[in-house]
Amino acid sequence: MLKIASCPHCGGVIEEYCNPVPTVDVVIHEPGLGIVLVERKNPPSGWALPGGFVDCGETVEQAAVREAYEETGLHVELTGLLGVYSDPARDPRMHTLSVVFTGRTADPDALCAGDDAxxxxxxxxxSLPTPLAFDHARIIEDFRARLVGRR
Known part of the structure; x- marks a missing residue:
């Protein structure tokens, strides 16, 4: 989307582009234990899948592994792509799109809150906690459907 603004220095016309911001989330599943959720320290509050913003110069896969480690202390192996979620209202802060992966960890006992968790x-x-942040209830429902072979 193109937006027209005024330059704060000269008053000239500036074209600004408003594009969705790329993010990642990871559904870390351990049979017998469930999925990993983190309680957010920062708004929007609630429980969420580990994830965050993709940094410049990294792939979405690298971002997913990094964010999972920063928020959970878990070294995660990505096992697949669950989907891409891009509803403009999914994040109340701004329009984001999330590439959501599934993953597993070799050491579930290493789980600990880190970074902004x-x-x-x-x-x-x-038995999931509430509230779930963003559109993570929908993402988890899609994951459930995949587990039982409906997706």
Missing amino acids: GAASFFPLE
């Missing part, structure tokens, strides 16, 4: 824990899919 207040807490991190495994939750059984039948």
Whole structure:
């Protein structure tokens, strides 16, 4: 989307582009334990899948592995692509699009809250905390459907 603005220095016309910001999320699943969720320290509040913004110069895969480690202390192996979520209202701060991966860890006991996470824990899919941030309830429903072969 093209937006016209005025230059604060000369008053001239500036064309600004408003593009969605790329993010990643990871559904870290451990059979018998459930999925990893982190409690957000910063707004918007709630429980969320580990994830965050893609840094300039990194791939979405690199960002997913980095964000998972920063928020959970887990070294994650990505096992697949769950989907891309781009509803303009998915993040109340700005229009983001998230590339969502599935993943696993070799050491689930290493789980600990880090970075901007207040807490991190495994939750059984039948017993998730509330509220869930962003559109993560929808993402988790899609993951559930994949587990039972409906997606």
